[in-house]
Amino acid sequence: MMPLTPTLKFDAERDPSFPKQIMARPGGEKLFGCIQCGTCSATCPVSIYMDYTPRQIMALTRAGFKDEVLRSRTIWLCASCYACTVDCPKEIKITDIMYALKRRAIQDGVYPKRFPIPVLAREFFKMVRRRGRVTESELVVRLMLQTNWLGMVKMWRQGLNLIRTGRFSLKPERMRHAEALRPIFAGGEPHLATRTPRHPWEAES
Amino acid sequence: MKFSYFPGCSLKGTGRAYEESLLAVCRALGVEVQELDDWNCCGATAYMAVSEAAGYMMNTRNLALAERDSHELLAPCNACYLSLKKTQHYIAEYPSVAAQATGALAAEKLSYTGKVKVRHPLDVLVNDVGLPAIKKAVKQPLKGFKVAPYYGCQIVRPFAEFDDQQNPVLMDKLFQALGAEVVRYPLKTRCCGGSLTGTIGEVGQRLSFILLNEAQRRGATCVATVCPLCQFNLDSYQAEMSRQWSPVRMPVVYFTQLLGLALGLDEKALGLQRCIVPLPAQEVHA
């Protein structure tokens, strides 16, 4: 038998403060102006893989369905190409809202832990924290190890190609004085009023 | 003409051919570039997803380094270009970002006033050096080349500062000036998949495949890019794509490499040997 799940939403499942929190982030201001026209979804190159279309994310965010939004695949699939942002007839900066939702999902610890996209973001974040720069080849290797080590075997041909053309290097690319970035990762200089709180991923690096 | 130069991580890694060809072309056209001292990563799309504050502060540090050198800042990678631009725009637009973004400069005695201008090499070469000067310097016109000009997303979106947002044309004009044929390529600003090719291969590679397939359908003999990630995505997965969807074989080069060829520069100096799908020899020597 087909399992049946009710989709009725009770108002208590909403977090009415959620849209306001998202709108408080730079770029989120115009969220309430959305007319649900779907231009964002139609112009998005990856919307066809999303569980909610970008338009639906706007509707859910606006209505305060925090859980649905933060646990969605959609926010992670956004490739930041800004097509929706420049096409939106109501000038909603959808890419910025997607970023805000990603950050919130990390903060709340509800992002998909084994989904390669946040894993890449985490590895990227940590690598820059350590060296100030990114070594792409190493980043990909680390990503594969954590999400799909079998996939690495399949990629041997590509790896070989990159080595052949001198584009693959595991020699870490780093700043001379990566410690110069310390104030940044401390959330800004100590005297600042706007210091940002510590990030949940900082402990991992 | 002198610029501060922010290569970004990719131009030191998988995109080193972009740096090689860019520097060679600049030298040939009398554009002086000086690499920013001990620059840091721009944070690309990853940092905005993790920590807004750190992302803005990292870009502000690079901008402040450029202001110290008091030249305009050349940023060839689309992601770097956008990150720097976005930081500048948002500092000007949002007081909260301004307070945050400049919050980690004091230790290095840096300061940011907003006066530094971030430029993409395409903009500089076409608008500052100018097509007449470039035309004059051409040694080997690109006869026989049918180029699909591919701009990628982040160069004109969302900040269309030097070209049209929906239909950019600077590269089209450049290649025509170099004697190449330019195919009408409606996908010129459609996303290549960005980092998705690495994370969720099927999704990202499908986007790249659509781009290459359409270029092939329109009779292009090569695709020209302005971004290291676009070049990587389009160039390096063609075997997988051919296996999964339909055969595709399309050289993908940096616009600076084509420009270099027209200027008569050495293929090796332009990093052309780093293409996984090589530019056919007959074309190179046409």
Add this chain to the structure above:
Amino acid sequence: MESKSNNGWQPKIVAFFCNWCTYTAADLAGVSRMKYAPNIRIIRLMCSGRLDPQFVMAAFAKGADGVLIGGCHPGDCHYVEGNYKTLRRMTLLKRMLKDLGIEEDRCRLEWISASEGDKVKWVVNDMTEKLRALGPLDLPGKHRQWDEEMRELEAEIKRTEQTATTVV
């Protein structure tokens, strides 16, 4: 808004708006329920060209911290070109105010058309903020102070004269 500074002092703005453009724009701001600082008192004139520079001086003398003049955009005057005459008068007036030590931001001329309700809001808020930063003008207070100094001077002169006569 930071109303705590200067012991709750609030800047007072007297505004002279022309009937056809700026007064109507202020009506539009109202109809559109735009919120702005309550520091402004609008006086209606038929045309900004009716503005006698003495009105501005009188406003400052009676305790205004700022004076705002609103007229139609150049080329749009209901009375053909009254606003150009205002502009000409303002140039002279501004120079005079400067000589009197009254800061430039305290007297402002703005072209606001009937459809620019949002501009009324912006200008009033902006001007209020700027005046708040400048602090009270208090010309009546200064007048009292000058009068006091003058009286002292007179007394001083009288005393000297008296001394002089005694000597002679």
Add this chain to the structure above:
Amino acid sequence: MKQPTNGEARIGFYVCHCGTNIAGVVNVAAVAQYAAQLPGVVVSRDYKYMCSDPGQELIQTDIKEHQLNRVVVASCSPLLHEHTFRTACEKGGLNPFCFQMVNIREHDSWVHEPGDAATEKAKALVRAAVKRVALHTPLEVKRTRIHPDVLVVGGGIAGIQAALTIANGGQNVYLVEREPTIGGHMAKFDKTFPTLDCAACILTPKMSAVASHPNIKLWTYSEVVKVDGFVGNYKVQVRRKPRYVNEELCVGCAKCVDACVYKEEKFEDEFNEGLAKRKPVYLPFPQATPPVVVFDPDACIQLKTGKCKKSCLEACDRNAIIFDQKPETKEIEVGTIILATGFRTFDAARLPQYGFGTLPNVYTSLQIERMVNASGPTDGHIMLKDGRTPKAVGIIHCIGSRDNRTNRWCSRVCCMYSMKLAHLIKQHTGAEVFNFYIDIRAPGKGYEEFYEKLQEEGVHFIRGRVAEVADWPLTKEEEGKLIIRVEDTLAGFVRRIPVDMVVLATGLEPQPDAQDVRRLFNISCSTEGWFLERHPKLAPVSTFTDGIFIAGCCQGPKDIPDTVAQAGAAAGEALSLINAGFIELEPNTSYVIADDCSGCKTCIPLCPYNAISRDEEKKKAVINEAICKGCGVCVAACPSGSIVQNLFTDQEIFSEIEAVLG
């Protein structure tokens, strides 16, 4: 009650609650209490609605009972109700100008938060009005005669309707149209929604009625270049462009067109939206009114070089062609003016993602109107560039509407005309028709029923704003097609729909020269560029300039029924003024106190109306109050202070300044 001070003034003060509009923010009781102790105030009341009949009666009774000689009402904007309260004063036996109004709604309660600051502001404004009103003196209203002739600018359906209404009412009308023919956009339409009656069948009889009406002077190919004067007495200059044809002689036989040295039609036909060509001499369309040909000076060899063999001259048996015709300027006097200058359609090329101008078979809606018209460029056949009949057509709504990057507003007609075109396309070709819409707006009489009819006909309605019209196929079926990429927002996923033809439902925008035109007539535009009405509900066809009315799409997008209704309303407003014969003028004019005038002549060049002259005998300035419009520029400039403006005397304004400050 205290004894009146401040001279003889006995002031009645009234503050209006306006329901909660004012009372919800301003403490009206406190304001009334405050006013009661101001010098001269003998009655002070607050009341729920002062503009209501009981509110006005309150004033009238008080005037009699308390022997009031001044009245102050604190309520809404004087631009709204000053007239109401002046009339109330007059009915109570008081001169209407012994009244002053305080705006504590638009300028106070609606723009400030509830609390002390708003109430204090109200008190300050009241204080100023009370102080000022004591200085008011009784004034007499002046009257000016209304010239009975009317100028109508623009010969689309709005101008036609307005001109006919006035002419049928027995008044003379000048109808000035910029194009060579009247008819406007409506003349290009095939059918009209929702009734589907033929546009030409209902429009052309009206066009000929205009041409033949004894009370209408029709000037096409003409533009208004100068407007002087004021309500009742406008002097207008009209420039008649040369069409190189004697209008009295030409009968529109078009023999000259046949005889033209250009055997082929080579030049873009504006009337057919670029879908057809015409010759240098042409009749815009068969029913053009007046039926007179026009020469295109940029195309005609004779006009360009003077070296044509002029076969047209020989062909014309009425000798109507005049190659050396010059522009002509006519000067007319009218009492009222109706502007019906219309709109232009959005330029679809501004949105390159929809392929207009780059992809073949992407058309604008107006082009399809021409194509579907039996007398149009394809004889009524809807066809692709290669002559094939389309099997699938996509109509994209909201092109240049509801888009903050182009035009924010809803153009109001596109949903309905798109459905009309969908019906016609389906009827003519049997094609599958897809409508892509954001919201269907069908609020007119019979409009929703039309929508229902279309749904029953099997026209597809997909709720989603199209992202792109693409020519890059992903499947075999898509090859050679235009692919519409859209989210079907009701289904919840993105679709790619291949079609043969795309129709862009372009929106309406203000005419490109709307700003110049409004300056010419001294009226205002809204932020978007539409002509601004005096009040959106209560004075929808009036402007802030008396005697100038607006009708049709120059005021904002609207359909034909609304346009015609507005044109009738504007005509009615003009006729109402003409019928009255005169207009009452605000007595805010200025006069010279001869004893104080030094005769310096400073004021004379300042007056924009030349109302000031110098009495050479007495060496004094004199103001002609019949000409004075009451701007007060001369008052402010008079070095000896010898000019006084009624209702805005120096003393009145100084007292206001002093009182608002405490």
